[in-house]
Amino acid sequence: MTHNTRIRPSLKARLRRGVDKLRYETGDRTISEASLTDKALEDYLDKHGL
Incomplete structure (x- = not known):
């Protein structure tokens, strides 16, 4: 699945x-x-119990 989201140019x-x-x-x-990106989102969600 494609998830289109805006990422700041400096972060990209x-x-x-x-x-x-x-x-x-x-x-x-x-x-x-x-x-x-997948790993960072997964880590963030795990950290916040989501």
């Missing part, structure tokens, strides 16, 4: 840099903007 750029860095450091090509 930071996300892209993070993905590039993690891919480079780990060699894991499955890391993507979507996978990091």
Whole structure:
């Protein structure tokens, strides 16, 4: 399912840099903007008991 949401340009750029860095450091090509976003949302919801 696609969830369209607005992400500030500065945060989007930071996300892209993070993905590039993690891919480079780990060699894991499955890391993507979507996978990091999913994980961050999952962690946030778990932390808040949702």
